[in-house]
Amino acid sequence: MTTASPKGLFISFEGIDGAGKSSHIEGLAQAFRDQGRVVTLTREPGGTPLAEKLRALMLHEAMDPLTEALIAFAARRDHLVQVIEPALARGEVVISDRFTDATFAYQGAGRGFDWNQLLILERMAQTGTALQADLAENFLREPDMTIWFDLPAEVAAERLATARVPDRFEAQPGEFFARVAQGYADRAKAAPQRFARIDANTSRHAVWQQVTQAVVRRGWLAIMVANKPLSEGAA
Numbered sequence: 113m114t115t116a117s118p119k120g121l122f123i124s125f126e127g128i129d130g131a132g133k134s135s136h137i138e139g140l141a142q143a144f145r146d147q148g149r150v151v152t153l154t155r156e157p158g159g160t161p162l163a164e165k166l167r168a169l170m171l172h173e174a175m176d177p178l179t180e181a182l183i184a185f186a187a188r189r190d191h192l193v194q195v196i197e198p199a200l201a202r203g204e205v206v207i208s209d210r211f212t213d214a215t216f217a218y219q220g221a222g223r224g225f226d227w228n229q230l231l232i233l234e235r236m237a238q239t240g241t242a243l244q245a246d247l248a249e250n251f252l253r254e255p256d257m258t259i260w261f262d263l264p265a266e267v268a269a270e271r272l273a274t275a276r277v278p279d280r281f282e283a284q285p286g287e288f289f290a291r292v293a294q295g296y297a298d299r300a301k302a303a304p305q306r307f308a309r310i311d312a313n314t315s316r317h318a319v320w321q322q323v324t325q326a327v328v329r330r331g332w333l334a335i336m337v338a339n340k341p342l343s344e345g346a347a
């Protein structure tokens with residue numbers, strides 16, 4: 113008798129810079145591994161050799177909003193084809209530090225690039241990639257769940273002030289991040305089933321509890337595994 117392999121699961125983490133995502137991504141990956149799942153941990157822009165080169169351009173070279181959006185989607189397409197779809201077809205859990213919602217939030221709401229044009233680019237870049245035969249040809253690949261760290265822009269700025277040298281985005285003024293935060297809120301409103309909103313304006317421990325509860329609620333993690341603390345001293 114063969115055991116049916118688990119269904120692939122695609123989870124993205126989103127939020128403005130400094131929202132606190134990084135601290136929890138590895139923790140969630142470990143929680144899945146603890147219950148026997150294989151996890152592919154990845155990020156955007158990036159996740160493949162080509163997409164990492166595009167990431168370096170996006171983060172460090174000046175360019176107009178359309179160029180920025182096209183690079184984000186070019187990197188995403190390569191990432192989907194080379195990494196995400198094969199991992200999902202193998203039944204793995206794919207956890208990505210950012211995905212398309214970031215393009216809507218940063219290039220759309222932040223930079224002011226047209227939202228409807230982004231919807232067209234999203235459809236172009238994210239269809240025709242799925243490897244499972246049971247999916248329709250025009251299937252749009254999206255995360256099964258997006259864990260959205262919601263944090264006021266001024267709190268994120270305070271956290272980042274002491275944290276690291278800013279890149280091209282992190283060096284933007286506060287109003288930019290207020291718009292980006294609103295962009296995430298708009299995307300969440302348009303896809304309430306997919307988004308799990310996390311109140312990120314609280315302790316790491318409380319944030320971790322929200323993250324795991326959101327995944328347990330969907331039946332993807334057992335409570336026993338989720339209850340493990342994030343890590344020593346993380347609270």
Ligand SMILES: Nc1ncnc2c1ncn2[C@@H]1O[C@H](COP(=O)(O)OP(=O)(O)O)[C@@H](O)[C@H]1O
Pocket residue numbers: 127128129130131132133134135271272274275312314315316317319
């Ligand atoms: N819940 C929290 N409360 C206070 N500071 C936090 C919290 N979570 C993360 N931080 C700190 O805020 C900064 C940004 O966190 P990070 O995880 O790098 O954010 P992101 O990956 O979302 O940009 C880091 O210095 C981190 O130590």
Ligand SMILES: Cc1cn([C@H]2C[C@H](O)[C@@H](COP(=O)(O)OP(=O)(O)O)O2)c(=O)[nH]c1=O
Pocket residue numbers: 129134155156157171184209210211212214215216218219279281282
């Ligand atoms: C995926 C994506 C990221 N970004 C931005 C958001 C971040 O400021 C930056 C890189 O994201 P991130 O990896 O979260 O940065 P860090 O490693 O510093 O935590 O790229 C976009 O502008 N558009 C996109 O489509």
